[in-house]
Amino acid sequence: MSIQNHDFFSIEQKKVAILNKVAWYCLYLHAALIFFFAYIEAYWLSGLNVLSVICWAVGLNLLSNGKVANALQLICFEVLVHSVAVSLTFGIELGFHYYLWAIACILLVEQTIPIFRSIAFAVTMMLTFGILVTFEFPNISYFPYPKLLPFIHFSNVLISGLPMIFALASLREMSIQSREELTVMASKDALTGLHNRRFAQKHLNCPNWFESYNKEAVFVVMADIDHFKRINDRFGHERGDDVLRIVSGIFIDCFEQPNLAIRWGGEEFLFVVHEENEHTIQRFIDLITTLLEQHNISREQLKVTLSFGVAKWHKNMNFETAVSYADQALYESKRSGRDRVTYFD
Structure with a gap:
C-alpha cells in the first residue's frame, strides 16, 4: 500500500470513529425519548422513537462495516422524519426542529456520496426547517406540561448542537494532525525514515x-x-x-x-x-x-x-x-x- 493510500485510509478510519461516537450519542438520546414521550402519553411518538433507535443501530452497523454513505443517508432521513413528526405534533416550541439544522450538512463529509445529492439533502433539511418556523401548522396534540416548554426548548438547542460541535472540533483536530503528518512525510524519506x-x-x-x-x-x-x-x-x-x-x-x-x-x-x-x-x-x-x-x-x-x-x-x-x-x-x-x-x- 502506498503512503498516500495509507494516509487516506487513516483519515477515513478517524472520520468513522468520530461518526460512531455521534451515532452512539444519538442512539442513547432516542432511547431516552421513548420513555419521555410515553410519560407525556404521546404513544405514537414513543413508537416512532423505537423505530429511530433501530435506525441508529442499523446506522452503527453500517459504519462498522465501512458503508459510511449508506449510514449517513439513513441517519439523515431518520432525523428529517423524527423532527417533522414531533414539530407537527406539538409545534416548534419544543425545539425538535433544531436537529434539522444541526444535521443538514453531515452528508458533505462523505466523498463517496455524489456532491449534488449531498447538497440537495442539505437544502431539503434547511428548507424544511424554514417552513416549520415560518408557517403556522395546526398541532395534532397540545403539550401537557406547558411550563416545561422553555426548559425543553433550551435543552434541545444544547442536545442538537453539542454533537455537531464535537464532530466539527474532532474533524478540525484531525485536519491539523493530518497536515502535520503530511509535513513530516514531505521531509522524510519513505523507505528509510531519514x-x-x-x-x-x-x-x-x-x-x-x-x-x-x-x-x-x-x-x-x-x-x-x-x-x-x-x-x-x-x-x-x-x-x-x-x-x-x-x-x-x-x-x-x-x-x-x-x-x-x-x-x-x-x-x-x-x-x-x-x-x-x-x-x-x-x-x-x-x-x-x-x-x-x-x-x-x-x-x-x-x-x-x-x-x-x-x-x-x-x-x-x-x-x-x-x-x-x-x-x-x-x-x-x-x-x-x-x-x-x-x-x-
Whole structure:
C-alpha cells in the first residue's frame, strides 16, 4: 500500500470513529425519548422513537462495516422524519426542529456520496426547517406540561448542537494532525525514515542556520554503500531495500539531535555533525562501521561496507560548496578501493 493510500485510509478510519461516537450519542438520546414521550402519553411518538433507535443501530452497523454513505443517508432521513413528526405534533416550541439544522450538512463529509445529492439533502433539511418556523401548522396534540416548554426548548438547542460541535472540533483536530503528518512525510524519506534531500536543502540553506546553533563550523559527511548495484543484481531490489533500511537504522541510532542523517539519493547519505575536530568525526564513523560489521544483514551473510567523504563546513561557506567538497572526498574513497574514509584538504 502506498503512503498516500495509507494516509487516506487513516483519515477515513478517524472520520468513522468520530461518526460512531455521534451515532452512539444519538442512539442513547432516542432511547431516552421513548420513555419521555410515553410519560407525556404521546404513544405514537414513543413508537416512532423505537423505530429511530433501530435506525441508529442499523446506522452503527453500517459504519462498522465501512458503508459510511449508506449510514449517513439513513441517519439523515431518520432525523428529517423524527423532527417533522414531533414539530407537527406539538409545534416548534419544543425545539425538535433544531436537529434539522444541526444535521443538514453531515452528508458533505462523505466523498463517496455524489456532491449534488449531498447538497440537495442539505437544502431539503434547511428548507424544511424554514417552513416549520415560518408557517403556522395546526398541532395534532397540545403539550401537557406547558411550563416545561422553555426548559425543553433550551435543552434541545444544547442536545442538537453539542454533537455537531464535537464532530466539527474532532474533524478540525484531525485536519491539523493530518497536515502535520503530511509535513513530516514531505521531509522524510519513505523507505528509510531519514530526512530527505529536499528537507536538507531547504533547512541547511537557511541564511541564519549557523547563528541558530551558535556554531562557527560543523562537518559534512557523505557516505555511500559500496557495490550497492551488485547487491541489487545478485539478491534483488527487495533485499537491496532491506539493506538501505538496516543501514539507515544504524545511522538513526548513532546520530542524535542536532546532528542530521539524510538520505541524499539512492544508496548515498549525507550527515551533518555538530563537531569541530576530525577525531570526534572519526569516532562517529568508527561506531557506524563497527555496528555494520556486527549486524547480520541477511541470511546470505551479505558483506556491506561504506565509503565516506568528510569536509568541514565553515560559517562563511554555502551549503552546496561544503557538500561538493565532501562529495569529492567520497569519490577519492571509492577510487582508492572503497570501505575507507577520506578527509577533504
